[in-house]
Amino acid sequence: MSFLEPLYLLLAGAAAVPLLLHLLRRRISLRVEFPAARYILRAERENSRKLKLRNFLLMFLRILAVLFIALAAARPVGRLIGSGHAPTAMAIVLDNSLSTSTIVDGAPLFRRLRAAALAAARHATPSDRVWLVTADGRVVGGSSSSVADAIQRLEPIAGAGDLPGAVTRAVGLVRAAGLSAHHVAVATDGQATSWRRTTATPDVGVSVYTPASTPPANHAVIVAEARPTRWTPRGSVVARTLGADSATYRIAIGGTGAAARTLARGTAVADGEILVRAAPPERGWVAGSIELEPDELRGDDVRYFAVWIGAAPSVTVDPSLGTFVKTATDALVQSDRLRLGPDASIVSADALTRLPALIVAPSDPVRVGAANRALERLGIPWRFGGARHETGTAREAPSTPLKLIDGATVSMRFPLAAQGEPTADTLARVGTEPWIVAGDRYVIIASPLDPSATDFPVRAGFLPWLAEAASQRLAGDAGIVLLATPGARLRAPAGVQTVEDAAGQPGPIANGEIVAPDRAGVYFMRRGAIKAGAVVVNGEPQESSLARLSAASLRARFDGRDVSLTTDGERWANDAYTGSARRPLSTPILILAALVLLAEAIIARGSGERSSRGTVKAAA
Numbered sequence: 001m002s003f004l005e006p007l008y009l010l011l012a013g014a015a016a017v018p019l020l021l022h023l024l025r026r027r028i029s030l031r032v033e034f035p036a037a038r039y040i041l042r043a044e045r046e047n048s049r050k051l052k053l054r055n056f057l058l059m060f061l062r063i064l065a066v067l068f069i070a071l072a073a074a075r076p077v078g079r080l081i082g083s084g085h086a087p088t089a090m091a092i093v094l095d096n097s098l099s100t101s102t103i104v105d106g107a108p109l110f111r112r113l114r115a116a117a118l119a120a121a122r123h124a125t126p127s128d129r130v131w132l133v134t135a136d137g138r139v140v141g142g143s144s145s146s147v148a149d150a151i152q153r154l155e156p157i158a159g160a161g162d163l164p165g166a167v168t169r170a171v172g173l174v175r176a177a178g179l180s181a182h183h184v185a186v187a188t189d190g191q192a193t194s195w196r197r198t199t200a201t202p203d204v205g206v207s208v209y210t211p212a213s214t215p216p217a218n219h220a221v222i223v224a225e226a227r228p229t230r231w232t233p234r235g236s237v238v239a240r241t242l243g244a245d246s247a248t249y250r251i252a253i254g255g256t257g258a259a260a261r262t263l264a265r266g267t268a269v270a271d272g273e274i275l276v277r278a279a280p281p282e283r284g285w286v287a288g289s290i291e292l293e294p295d296e297l298r299g300d301d302v303r304y305f306a307v308w309i310g311a312a313p314s315v316t317v318d319p320s321l322g323t324f325v326k327t328a329t330d331a332l333v334q335s336d337r338l339r340l341g342p343d344a345s346i347v348s349a350d351a352l353t354r355l356p357a358l359i360v361a362p363s364d365p366v367r368v369g370a371a372n373r374a375l376e377r378l379g380i381p382w383r384f385g386g387a388r389h390e391t392g393t394a395r396e397a398p399s400t401p402l403k404l405i406d407g408a409t410v411s412m413r414f415p416l417a418a419q420g421e422p423t424a425d426t427l428a429r430v431g432t433e434p435w436i437v438a439g440d441r442y443v444i445i446a447s448p449l450d451p452s453a454t455d456f457p458v459r460a461g462f463l464p465w466l467a468e469a470a471s472q473r474l475a476g477d478a479g480i481v482l483l484a485t486p487g488a489r490l491r492a493p494a495g496v497q498t499v500e501d502a503a504g505q506p507g508p509i510a511n512g513e514i515v516a517p518d519r520a521g522v523y524f525m526r527r528g529a530i531k532a533g534a535v536v537v538n539g540e541p542q543e544s545s546l547a548r549l550s551a552a553s554l555r556a557r558f559d560g561r562d563v564s565l566t567t568d569g570e571r572w573a574n575d576a577y578t579g580s581a582r583r584p585l586s587t588p589i590l591i592l593a594a595l596v597l598l599a600e601a602i603i604a605r606g607s608g609e610r611s612s613r614g615t616v617k618a619a620a
Contacts, residue, residue: 054603061600068593087127088577089177091170092117092147094154095163095188097135098543101156102189103296104213110156112211113187116569120185120576121148128577129177133170135161135194136487136518141173158299158520159486159539160194164557167199167206174204183207185576187569192549193542201560208554208565209572219243220300220544223273224290226307228464229481230471231279232336233309237263239274239290242544251276253288253307260289268292283310285479285531287522299520300544306481306522306534313475314341320348321360324457325449328466337467344474346466349374349384349444356441356474358466361414363448368414380442381422384414392430394456400427402468404461410435412453413446423494440495443473472533479525479533484516485540496525496532 094117100110117132124130124144131141132150136157140150167186174182183205188194190210223240237251249268252260264276274290285308292301315338317329325346332338344356349371352359355378362371365387372383394408405428416434418424424439435446447453456462472480482490492499492514498506499514500523516537517523523535549557551565566572 058600058604061596061603065593065596065600068589068596072589072593087125087129087179087181089129089174089179089182090120090124090576091131091133091174091184092120092151092576093133093163093166093170093184093186093188094151095135095161095186095194096154096156097161097163097189097191097194098156098158098299098539099160099191099194099297099546100189101297101299102216102218102546103298104211104216108156109189109211109213112569113189113209114151114154116209116573117185117187118148118151119570119573121151123573123577129174129179131170131173133166133173135163135166137162137166137169139169139173156299157486157518158537159518160543161487163188163194164197164199167201167558171199171201171204183576185209185572187572190548190554191543191545192547192553193540193545195549195554195557198557198559201558201563204560205562206558206560206564207572207575208558208563209569210548210551210554210565210567211569212567215546215548216296217244218297218300218544218546219247219292219295220297220541221249221290221292221303222300222541222544224288224303224305224538226288226305228337228467228471229306230308230310230312230468230475232312233283234277234279234336235307235309237274237276237278237288237290237305239268239303241268241270241272241274241292242541243270245270246272247292249274250291251288252291253278253280254282254286260287263288280309284308284477285524285534287524287534297544297546300539302520303538304520304522304536306524306536308471308477308479310477312336312339313471313478314339314343315358315470315474316340316342316345316347318345318347318351318360320351320363321346322363322448322450324451324462325360325466328457328463331463332467332470338470343476344470346470352378354378355380356476356478357443358469358474359442359444360449361444361446363450363453365414378442380439380444381419381424382437382444383417383419384446385417386414388413388415394428394430394435394454396428397426402461402464404465404468405436405456408454408456408459408461410447410454410456412448416444416446425491425494438469438473438494441474441478443469477530479531481533482514482525482535484535484537486516486518486520486537488516490514490516490535493525493533495527497528498526499535500524500526 095113100113101108121130121144130144130147131139132147133139140147170184174184186208188210220242221239222242225238227236227238241247246267246269249266250262251264253263254261263278268274288305288307290303294301317326329338333340346358348362349359350362350367352374361384362368368384375382389412391409391411394405394410396403396405410430416437422439424437426434426437428436437444449457451458472478480493484490492509492512498508501507502517502519506526514535516535520537520539524531525533555563555565
């Protein structure tokens with residue numbers, strides 16, 4: 001047994017009051033006997049044994065009642081006996097991933113999970129501490145009513161979230177709460193792709209609720225992209241579907257929903273690829289989507305993409321860069337990916353005179369000084385260091401969708417040094433040092449584009465990378481497409497100031513970071529009043545696979561000894577608190593105190609009446 005309020009045990013000292021009164025009552029210093037009272041005294045002496053026994057019993061009951069009340073005030077908790085539940089730190093992990101919006105028996109599966117979580121929150125008492133942790137990482141704590149309100153407002157997101165991460169966060173919350181009982185209650189559909197790793201729950205009780213239902217067959221769009229991201233004005237839409245049989249599709253462009261124009265319709269074969277070539281009349285940055293007929297999981301029947309449509313950017317090429325750059329540029333001009341013209345330049349750093357430009361490190365180390373002076377003159381916050389002849393491998397940033405540079409071998413480079421804190425994007429690194437960087441209207445490569453310095457110019461990715469760099473970074477209306485899952489955090493491209501919200505209104509970017517909305521769609525970035533690319537939010541393709549783990553497999557995802565699984569939501573809501581063997585003892589102790597006081601009242605009243613009648617009878 002332990003006590004939640006041990007200081008209240010000091011009240012037990014009040015048990016000395018009945019004993020003190022009993023002792024003081026016996027200390028009568030002066031006794032005066034009246035003649036009329038002699039008969040009563042004689043009767044009292046005849047009943048003295050009964051009176052002593054009665055007084056001792058009354059004193060004992062009164063002391064016992066005071067002790068019980070003091071003990072109850074100290075709020076003891078013990079094992080196996082007691083009523084209600086001990087004050088518990090409770091974290092409810094509610095799965096609100098895309099798969100929980102699947103329609104089962106005419107209603108979304110999420111409604112069952114939410115109802116069970118709501119019941120668990122309402123079972124909490126004022127002495128409990130309760131939190132709600134969702135798959136997308138949100139945490140709500142406070143009273144049971146505030147947590148219940150948050151559960152009622154919760155809706156499924158458009159992606160997978162991170163359920164193992166949510167459980168880890170919940171375990172940390174309940175362990176830090178400082179209460180003797182702590183528990184994590186998980187309500188999930190048990191989707192296999194959501195529970196791929198094991199979560200440690202060493203000393204925390206875990207109960208898992210998974211509704212008993214069979215997942216329905218599902219069709220989904222798992223790939224949707226424009227190739228390339230800038231059409232001049234021709235391009236292709238590529239998509240891939242998931243499903244056991246064929247499904248009809250619609251490709252729309254120029255908006256979302258009813259505002260979008262149909263670009264193509266057709267029938268996709270099971271697990272097949274869709275390729276549609278087009279040259280639409282729209283210009284600038286536009287949103288597009290690929291849609292299937294609605295089924296039981298509607299959140300993955302639409303997938304979004306973004307594309308820029310217009311004339312190809314025009315460039316001039318510095319002849320000193322060599323044959324590889326010239327050959328690549330000629331090929332892109334012939335395929336209408338680039339045009340020859342004055343809009344931008346591809347130039348050696350020592351010959352740089354204007355922006356926008358794709359700037360290549362000089363081939364001669366003697367020209368590094370002239371190159372740095374040119375960078376300084378144009379306000380570019382980077383400088384070349386001394387030539388470094390050592391072999392390394394280029395690695396692109398993890399957020400880069402197309403890995404065109406990854407794996408390129410670099411044998412000679414001029415290390416790039418930032419001047420101050422430049423607003424720029426590092427597109428590739430060699431080791432830990434920047435190798436290709438991009439900022440407002442410039443891209444810098446820290447090696448000459450020659451096979452003696454790097455094999456990048458002879459790799460298959462060089463041609464598409466050159467086209468993407470020129471169109472996304474150097475064109476007057478340049479922009480980039482960022483692919484994101486709901487709620488993901490992305491580094492804002494250099495120069496981007498705002499990004500549209502779910503209502504289409506521009507919102508500022510805080511600390512150079514973009515938080516992807518929870519709702520799938522296309523959200524345009526802006527540089528001033530000009531669109532500078534788009535954030536395309538879609539759910540993870542694996543979220544469309546509705547296969548679920550068996551009970552044994554799901555149990556194995558929790559590395560702890562006290563883990564239980566159930567398909568009964570009501571039982572799960574109750575077990576979240578009563579699963580602890582430690583329960584409050586205050587209520588049964590108060591009941592004992594009440595019984596003791598009742599016995600004391602009965603004895604005092606009954607003994608008093610009998611004593612009075614006997615005394616009167618004896619006196620008569």
